[in-house]
Amino acid sequence: MDDQSDNLFLIGFMGVGKSTVAQALCRDRGAVLVEMDQVIADQQDMEIPDIFGEYGENYFRKLETDLLLELKKKTGQVVSCGGGVVLREKNIEIMKSCGQVVLLTAGARTVYDRVKSNKNRPLLNNEMSVDHIKDLMRERRDLYWDAADIAVSTEGKSVHEIVSEISRKLENH
Numbered sequence: 001m002d003d004q005s006d007n008l009f010l011i012g013f014m015g016v017g018k019s020t021v022a023q024a025l026c027r028d029r030g031a032v033l034v035e036m037d038q039v040i041a042d043q044q045d046m047e048i049p050d051i052f053g054e055y056g057e058n059y060f061r062k063l064e065t066d067l068l069l070e071l072k073k074k075t076g077q078v079v080s081c082g083g084g085v086v087l088r089e090k091n092i093e094i095m096k097s098c099g100q101v102v103l104l105t106a107g108a109r110t111v112y113d114r115v116k117s118n119k120n121r122p123l124l125n126n127e128m129s130v131d132h133i134k135d136l137m138r139e140r141r142d143l144y145w146d147a148a149d150i151a152v153s154t155e156g157k158s159v160h161e162i163v164s165e166i167s168r169k170l171e172n173h
């Protein structure tokens, strides 16, 4: 990475492309990839919808904060965050204290097309529709934009273009 003391945290709504872009950024920068949902699922030995179903959303949110506190101890990571990581102010504080926050965006229709056949997202499983996605996006919009150091739209761009845009914007930030 340009600055080894920095971690990069990719935030944004479900389905904007955080995981794919994080993988490409890692290859580009020789960084360590952290997929938060995957780490939490591995630690709990449970799938994300089962954690929500059995222990509730608040419990999952606490696991996210606990994991961020662990990540804060390390450098050179590209972290693909769960879409709801911005819901806790403490999470934003932790990310900002040990790295830069990159917001990825996409329109509700694009997100819907990307996530509609996936059953791994408890907040969408009961109501998979463009309108519901729009509502959730609206609720979170300010949180995402306030937390972000830079923002990049993933609409209609290749992963390579997105990675280049992120690198360029980080350099100028």
Ligand code: S3P
Pocket: 012, 013, 014, 015, 018, 037, 048, 081, 082, 083, 084, 085, 120, 121, 122, 123
């Ligand atoms: C969530 C997003 C999911 C996952 C959980 C909750 C959210 O991650 O953490 O289902 O609240 O937006 P992705 O953004 O990787 O789908």
